[in-house]
Amino acid sequence: MKILVIGPSWVGDMMMSQSLYRTLKAEYPDADIDVMAPDWCRPLLARMPEVSEAVVMPLGHGSLALGERYRLGKQLRAKRYDRAYILPNSFKSALVPFFAGIPVRTGWKGEMRYGLLTDLRILDKTAFPLMVERYVALAYDKARIACAADLPQPLLWPALQVRDEEIAEITAAFNLTDNRPTIGFCPGAEFGPAKRWPHYHYAGLAQRLIDDGYQIALFGSQKDHAAGEEILALLTEEAREHCLNLAGQTNLDQAVVLIASCHAIVTNDSGLMHVAAALNKPLVALYGPSSPDFTPPLSHQAKVIRLITGYHKVRKGDAAEGYHQSLIDIQPSLVMDALTELLPEDYPR
Missing domain, CATH: 3.40.50.2000 (Glycogen Phosphorylase B;)
Known part of the structure; x- marks a missing residue:
């Protein structure tokens, strides 16, 4: 299985997102997990053994750049990803996986993402009070996980590798x-x-x-x-x-x-x-x-x-x-x- 994750754009959020990568690797041991994120994230992603490749997102945090996102998505079609997980809640963050034609695209509803996500989750903030729980929940079928108490314990917390x-x-x-x-x-x-x-x-x-x-x-x-x-x-x-x-x-x-x-x-x-x-x-x-x-x-x-x-x-x-x-x-x-x-x-x- 080939997985693309659209990662966060902040250091703390990127660190917490490793719990999702670790969970996906535990669920799908043979999966290749690529993470699309700003170039500055490379040093962190390189120290996460679950991540196969850091795919650079060249666009700034607030930029829509619809044409550029279409071009990026078209380039990624050759990689034939099976699934995508979109962690930011913005409309624009879901565009690249959509343009890449990835068949299963999972994420929380966010900014009106009907049609862009095939596996749309509706977030109950009281059911998942921690950000890390919201990330990890995306790794499982939504019928299986209704609240944080349903998540397998213990959660796989972030763990960077340094020699x-x-x-x-x-x-x-x-x-x-x-x-x-x-x-x-x-x-x-x-x-x-x-x-x-x-x-x-x-x-x-x-x-x-x-x-x-x-x-x-x-x-x-x-x-x-x-x-x-x-x-x-x-x-x-x-x-x-x-x-x-x-x-x-x-x-x-x-x-x-x-x-x-x-x-x-x-x-x-x-x-x-x-x-x-x-x-x-x-x-x-x-x-x-x-x-x-x-x-x-x-x-x-x-x-x-x-x-x-x-x-x-x-x-x-x-x-x-x-x-x-x-x-x-x-x-x-x-x-x-x-x-x-x-x-x-x-x-x-």
Whole structure:
């Protein structure tokens, strides 16, 4: 069987979609599973053993480009896919499999996709409260799965593969020493400051961890580099020697390997949080207005800290820096306590 998946366009969603690929491979062991996604997704898909090929989606997130989607679909006809799974809920995301003539096209109804999908699912959000459950449910006949409780347990959570040789090479290239255990911080958030734990709290936690014998690595995109510099600026001069701001200094694949090298991760609700969970790293995940009730870190080694309940749709936080009060209220001591519970007893205290 040949399967095409139209994948998501965000890091966190792409990570959670691996649960579908793992489930499909368990259901159809001989299947070839290709995933169409933006080119930046290649490093993640390359570390998912269930994926045979990453097929590049060259169009931007908001572009309809009907003619280009027709051309892409026509090109894919030669691959003779048997099934397609369309994970985004947009109308345009279902066009390429339709133009490719894939006979079975499965997805949630979304934006008026009657005719584009042959296996149309009507989503009851209360029946499938987690995004990962909505992805995995598509792998099964809809008559079999009416709610999340019907899904075979345990769910196959995301699991990226990184080799020890890669870790040794990349950590040496970025001057991460092996004489101190490394704690990774992911202080950025694509959403903006309202989903970020304040830089001064990160700095307070970093200072304490460095004083205890750890080194800190800061991860993120180029947009997060300034936040890393703000954290560094609040450390003592001696402590700065043990804190590396790698935000914007690595590509995504290097960041995955470096996160795999860490002994634990502290992070906002972000795409890199889901990467760390898929690497099975001890993880403290800090939530504010966004809710872990929909997209929690999928790991038994994760501790979620959130001081409010419900979902709060905000674009800007209460503080001058744009931070949300619910994240300001999470003190470094609370995060340190959670981190201490996750780390082995023979680590520095």
